[in-house]
Amino acid sequence: MTPALELEALAVDFASDRGPITAVEDVSLRVLPGRTLCVVGESGSGKSVSILAAMGLLDPRRATVRAQGLRLGNVDLLTLTDDRRRALNGDRIAxxxxxxxxxxxxxxxxxxxxxxxxxxxRKMAKNEATSQAIAMLRAVGISAPESRMRSYPHELSGGMRQRVVLAMALLCQPDVLLADEPTTALDVTIQAQVLQLIRDSQARTGMAVVLVTHDMGVVAHMADDVAVLYGGLVVERAPVADLFAAPRHPYTRALLASIPSAAQRGHRLQAISGVPPSPQARPPGCVFAPRCAFAAPICQTVRPVEETLADGRTVRCSRHADVLHG
Amino acid sequence: MADVLARLTDVSVHFPVHEGVLFPREVARVRAVDGVSLTIHKGEVLGLVGESGSGKSTTGRVLLRLQDVTSGTVAFGGQDITHARRRELQAIRRRMTVVFQDPEASCNPRMRVGDAVAEPLRVHARLTTGELQQKVLALLDQVGLDSSFALRWPHELSGGQRQRVGIARALATDPDLIVLDEPISALDVSIQAQVLNLLDDLRKKRGLSYLFIAHDLGAVAHLCDRVAVMYLGRVVEQGPVEDVIAAPRHPYTQALLRSVPLHDPLAARARGLQVLDGEIPSPLAPPTGCAFHPRCRDAQPSCREGRPELVALGARQTACPVWTGDAQLPIQS
Known part of the structure; x- marks a missing residue:
């Protein structure tokens, strides 16, 4: 099947006074129609920049986007003119x-x-557009949508606003929905509502969803596939059940082990020491080596490549075989 | 249980809403906190959870005396501090400190880290410069920052490091109680565990008490001894954290816990996300009776009348008259 969206070896540099800063070094992602890909990472991992690059929303005066491939279905986004590109946004990809x-x-x-x-x-007539908009507001669970059409954003709660934004994104039935931390600012009960809404819309339209999040719980509930980003690189890609059952990259492993919960009561959390690298100062070898429990001398000098394993998962770690048994 | 350190008794905070400029008159009242009673014992961590608008931060501010009460009393260290004046408050603030959610907002950008940590000591203790320096370095060391941090500026620090500075400041005066208002919410996931461990270590080492205000129920389950759940200005359930998390009694606590994503894809698929309809109502026009009844699955006609009071059963208090049995929830693995 043709992926709904595919990013191949994406790299993004930003211009700065002290020379270019590599926000994204090597990110490959793909998501099939009707599936959900969760992109996990901390601040500075390059997850948001990757998504903005896929949307073509980075300012070309500041950002240099390079990629081997950037495809929306069969459309090559790299060779598209700005006008054509803009026509796709909000229509085929939202x-x-x-x-x-x-x-x-x-x-x-x-x-x-x-x-x-x-x-x-759609060049749609006013009346028809209004009735479609009302129907979409109703579909995203907004009560009395006819009167809500006359509201201004400040009159709505945070959860309501996110529903409106979702309604706007879904109006043209896009093939791909990109959602960058859509529920991070919301309370858990409202988060559950919005996540359920994304699922329901996906079931109805068969769109592909790329969900950026830092919450492994959201990943467990929403993802078919997961890509873990760290320091501008994809460090691991796997189907969600496999990733949780047997993380192959030390970062994924450490991340899953550090989550506080009732079951961990009385035990020390297995925190990851140190801080994520800033894009200006990434270490020369493996980007995770300074914080990694498995780091060996080779990790300090050689930047690992993304390897595809027998089961189709990918991992970027020189010592992934040891991690599995570690 | 051990001695009581702090106690809120039937505390209410109402904010009047005025209309008219020349002759303003009160047209409504926001009941941000409405009859809340809480107790924090010596060496205990009390979690305070609830959604935005539940009144949990206002409750924390009442305890700190950053917010005056409309009615009720605040006691700390056996002393009624509800109307404590400036001089008394200064003594109290040495023993009760605070860490806020956003470490950026609580660090003066023009003050070096060392000076920021020294500030509470300058106010509360008379130390020579040498003693002050020594104390600051010791405090930084306790929160896992080496002495080089004393000369750095806040903008040179990561979010996690800034939060450590905030914790060092809160520790400076050797307090008995620290109010932690969402101290890890703004931090990266891999840093949250570090800060939680630090808070846990400090508490054990120094016998500290915390009021831990949070919406992250995993963190609450990990760090707290007891937890109080707030909804629209009232405590609807409180008790030992393992009881409340494993077998919540109030329908709101149950819904809240079922809305928290599980960290296991198979269990997540099996359970799904509980979708609680609607949103927390406006505190300007709270529902009659039990404030949760419009969203409650178990609501009876009687829930619309009369406000349910907390009823103690065992170590737990629940404000739900139609409660019939504990819900058993799968514990996060």
Whole structure:
């Protein structure tokens, strides 16, 4: 099957006064139609920048995007003109951000912002666009959608705003939905509502979902496949059950072991020492080596490549065989 | 149990809403905190959980005397401090300190780390410069920062390191109690465990008590001895953390816990995410009766009338008259 979205060896540099900063060094991701890929990583891992690059939202004056491939279905995004590219955004590929206020115009009514999408992408008549927008608001669980169309963003709660943004992203039935920490700012009960909503919409339309998150619990509930990012690199890719049952990269392993829970009561948490590397100062060998319990001399000097294992998973670690039995 | 260190008794905080400029009149009242009683014993960690708008941070501010009460009393170290004045408060603030969620907002960007940690000591203790330096370095060491940090600026630090500085400041005056208001929420996942371990170590070493305000129930389960669950300004359930987490009694606690994602894909698929309908109601117009009844699956007609009070059963208190049995939840593996 053709992946709904594929990033191959993506690299992103940002210009700075002290020379280019490599935010993303080597990131390959793919997601099939109807499937959910969770992209996990901490701040500075390059997860958000990768997603913005896939959306074509990075400022070309500041960011240099290189890739072997960047495809949305059969469309090659690398060779597309800006106009064509822009026409795809919000239509075939849509995005939901962490803070819904960054996606909503505070001066415009919800209804205006929703119908605008259909006007731009579908040239739809006002009446029809309005009724579709109302239907979509209802689908994302907003009560009394007719009157909500006249509301301004500030009149809604955080959870409601994220529903509106989701409705806006789903209006044109995109093939791919990119969601960057869509529930991080929400309370757990509202998070559950929004995640369920993404699932329901996916079941209805068969869209592919790329969900960026740092919460392994959200991953466990939502993902079919997982890509773990660290220091601008994908360090491990695997189906979700395999990743949790047998993490192959020391970072994934340490991350899963460090989660606090009732079962860990009375025990010391297995914290990962040190801090994630900043993009300006990544270590020369393996990016995780300074914090890694498995680090050997080779890890300090040689940057491991992404290896594909027999079962199709990938891992970027010189010592992954030892990690498995460690 | 051990001695009581701090106690809130029937505390309410109401914020009046005014209308009119020249002749303002009160048109409504936000009941941010409404009849909350909490006890923190010596050496105990009390968790305070709830969604945004539940009143948990306001409750923490009441204890710190950063927020005046509308009614009720605040006691600390056996002394009623509800109306304590400046001089008394200064003594109390040496013994009761605070760590906030956003370490960036609580660090003065123009103050070096060493000076920031020294500030509470300058206010509360008379030390010579040499003693002060020594004490600051010892405090930094206790939170896992080496002496080179004393000369650094806050912007040179990562979020986790800044939070360590915040904890060092809170420790400076040798307090008995620290109010921790979402101390790990702003940190990266791999750093949260470090800070939780640090808080746990410090508490054991120094016999500290914490009021741990959080929405991360995993962290609460890990660090706390007891937990109180708040909803719309009221405590709906409290008790030993292992009881409340493993077998919540109040329907809201049950829903809250079932909304927390599990960290096991198979269990996650089997259980799904409990979707609790609707959102926390506006505190301007709270529902009659039990505030949770409009969202509650077990609600009876009687839940719309009369506000349920906390009823003790064993070590636990629950404010739900229709409670019939403990829910058994799978514990996070």
């Amino acid at each position: 995005m939901v951000f962490q803070d819904p206020m960054t996606a909503l115009n505070p001066y415009l009514r919800i209804g205006t912002q929703l119908t605008e999408v259909l006007d731009v992408h």
